[in-house]
Amino acid sequence: MAPPPLSSWPWASLGQYKYVLLGPLVWKVLQEWREQAGLPLGSWWLHLLLLFAARGLTYQFWFSYGNMLFFTRRRRVVADGVDFRQIDAEWDWDNFLVLQTLIGATVVNSPLLPGLRQLCLWDPRGWAVALLLHVGFSEPVFYLAHRALHRAPLFARYHAAHHSSGVTQPLTAGFGTPLEVLLLTLVMGAPLAGAFLVGAGSIGLVYVHALAFDYLRAMGYSNVEVVSPRVFEAFPLLRYILYTPSYLSLHHRERCRNFCLFMPALDLAGGTLDERAWALQRAAYDGGPGGGALGTPEFVFLAHVVDMMSSMHVPFALRSLSSTPFANHFILLPFWPVAFGFMLLMWCCSKTFVVSFYYLRGHLHQTWSVPRYGFQYFLPAAKKGINQQIELAILRADRMGVKNEALNGGGTLFVNKHPDLRVRVVHGNTLTAAVILNEIPSNVREVFLTGATSKLGRAIALYLCRKKIRVLMFTVSSERFVKIQREAPPEYQQYLVQVTKYQAAQNCKTWIVGKWLSPREQRWAPSGTHFHQFVVPPIIGFRRDCTYGKLAAMRLPKDVQGLSSCEYTMERGVVHACHAGGVVHFLEGWGHHEVGAIDVDRIDVVWKAALKHGLAPV
Numbered sequence: 001m002a003p004p005p006l007s008s009w010p011w012a013s014l015g016q017y018k019y020v021l022l023g024p025l026v027w028k029v030l031q032e033w034r035e036q037a038g039l040p041l042g043s044w045w046l047h048l049l050l051l052f053a054a055r056g057l058t059y060q061f062w063f064s065y066g067n068m069l070f071f072t073r074r075r076r077v078v079a080d081g082v083d084f085r086q087i088d089a090e091w092d093w094d095n096f097l098v099l100q101t102l103i104g105a106t107v108v109n110s111p112l113l114p115g116l117r118q119l120c121l122w123d124p125r126g127w128a129v130a131l132l133l134h135v136g137f138s139e140p141v142f143y144l145a146h147r148a149l150h151r152a153p154l155f156a157r158y159h160a161a162h163h164s165s166g167v168t169q170p171l172t173a174g175f176g177t178p179l180e181v182l183l184l185t186l187v188m189g190a191p192l193a194g195a196f197l198v199g200a201g202s203i204g205l206v207y208v209h210a211l212a213f214d215y216l217r218a219m220g221y222s223n224v225e226v227v228s229p230r231v232f233e234a235f236p237l238l239r240y241i242l243y244t245p246s247y248l249s250l251h252h253r254e255r256c257r258n259f260c261l262f263m264p265a266l267d268l269a270g271g272t273l274d275e276r277a278w279a280l281q282r283a284a285y286d287g288g289p290g291g292g293a294l295g296t297p298e299f300v301f302l303a304h305v306v307d308m309m310s311s312m313h314v315p316f317a318l319r320s321l322s323s324t325p326f327a328n329h330f331i332l333l334p335f336w337p338v339a340f341g342f343m344l345l346m347w348c349c350s351k352t353f354v355v356s357f358y359y360l361r362g363h364l365h366q367t368w369s370v371p372r373y374g375f376q377y378f379l380p381a382a383k384k385g386i387n388q389q390i391e392l393a394i395l396r397a398d399r400m401g402v403k404n405e406a407l408n409g410g411g412t413l414f415v416n417k418h419p420d421l422r423v424r425v426v427h428g429n430t431l432t433a434a435v436i437l438n439e440i441p442s443n444v445r446e447v448f449l450t451g452a453t454s455k456l457g458r459a460i461a462l463y464l465c466r467k468k469i470r471v472l473m474f475t476v477s478s479e480r481f482v483k484i485q486r487e488a489p490p491e492y493q494q495y496l497v498q499v500t501k502y503q504a505a506q507n508c509k510t511w512i513v514g515k516w517l518s519p520r521e522q523r524w525a526p527s528g529t530h531f532h533q534f535v536v537p538p539i540i541g542f543r544r545d546c547t548y549g550k551l552a553a554m555r556l557p558k559d560v561q562g563l564s565s566c567e568y569t570m571e572r573g574v575v576h577a578c579h580a581g582g583v584v585h586f587l588e589g590w591g592h593h594e595v596g597a598i599d600v601d602r603i604d605v606v607w608k609a610a611l612k613h614g615l616a617p618v
Helices: 012-036 044-066 084-089 095-108 124-149 154-163 170-174 178-197 203-220 229-234 236-240 245-254 265-270 276-286 330-349 374-378 380-400 412-417 429-439 455-466 478-487 490-495 577-588 600-612
Strands: 299-305 353-360 363-373 404-407 424-426 446-449 470-474 496-499 510-513 530-533 547-551 553-555 574-576
Touching: 012 044, 012 095, 044 095, 044 170, 044 203, 095 170, 095 178, 124 154, 124 178, 124 203, 124 265, 154 178, 170 203, 178 203, 203 245, 229 236, 229 276, 245 276, 299 374, 299 380, 299 577, 330 363, 363 374, 363 380, 363 577, 374 380, 380 404, 380 412, 404 577, 424 577, 429 455, 429 553, 429 577, 429 600, 446 455, 455 470, 455 478, 455 490, 455 600, 478 496, 490 496, 553 577, 574 577, 577 600
Parallel strands: 299 363, 299 404, 404 424, 446 470, 446 510, 470 496, 510 530, 530 547
Antiparallel strands: 353 363, 553 574
């Protein structure tokens, strides 16, 4: 059965290449630039492209702000998180910007509005005309059309997809069918057309009206309250002039009331006003009961940024990037100076902050970020500051009543310094070791291990030697090697062998990498070698005749809710094993701290517990 007309996008098959539809506008600008020997500031084609960019940035601004949980977590309207299903459904949210830009180009190129020929920068009369038309035409037309879209059969054919988004986001505002976008185009364009028809239009009016329209729509969909309820109490009539995110959220969830565009007065006149919006708005703004403020998490994963490029993978930056595994995209290069500036700012005056959250079996889990980058962990002068940041984060979690805090590090220093901690500190490396060990085929009798004297390397070596697997431990420190070897039972010590050159592993096809390997070092591996790894960032796969494992990770249980971003290079729904180790510790309700050296006897215990709770190897 053919889809209803205007219910699907004609350029859907183009994917990301849909922006080539704006190519003719770019060509027009280049032509005028060449003819005028300079930037054609009086060109409507140029202004249409600038508006396209500015409008997109408006929605991006609100998306970033709404997802900066360190600012907004206490003023959310709905506490739930966005999931990957919603992200994929809204992937082409900016289709409406493309369509409206093309419609604008058609109008500019037609004789419909003669006033467009004389480009005026500013005309105060146009503001009055546009305001009157918005209140007298746009608001009523949108209200009536919106109510019609909620009736059968229009709702199922055109509007149901928009309401399928469980939690509104600024980008949800653009998610709709061509019919809905044409309606919005009429509503937004009528005041501008009226102003130009009476000869009062101006380029300033076009910019301000379009951006204000988008600003208010993005604000309404932001799921974050920004206007104090005390403002509405001081000016009661304002409630009927300006809607709020709470007002729109009620409509989005219950669908039977609050149909207005921006002015609730239309709902009041039409008998569709849901007065619960005022109480919800107060609760959301004040973070009180009934609002969507994120409460105290029961589990916190303490992470840090790896490098400058991956810092742009945070959930409040570009959703199309953070919802997919991290990779170095060329599109990020122009933003590198901005990221560098933020790095300096965080180094100077930032503290640990909330980055993301999800729910697992009714429990709130959060990821907090230490405002330090991977390279800073190798600077001796930065060690004290980093430890202070981690210590403050642990104490903050303890005051909040967090039950478990997982950090990718030792943790012994903080536990010894604060013996009365209620929060359980977990480094998660026990499960990391378990994941790596369970990746090794059962028929392997020899492995080559780099990073052999690290916490993970030590545990892996001691575990494998008990299985009578020969471990070639790459280390130049005989003292460290002997210390680890003596930890093994006497009958298994013979399986631990110190090597100081990569040539020693030229016949070993199982490499466990805990230290960065250069292409030259990798070439010593025989053809067919598989590289298991626990080094961050992961090594680059230079050898085509070898295979490369990913960082140790586990997939979260299927009943996880509100997970909307990928953890570094991990796939969707997958987290680093140290993160998963903290989750298992919390789900099991274990009362001990997991800090310091890895207890080899607990590796199998933790692995079985992870599988029991629905976590799965990748």
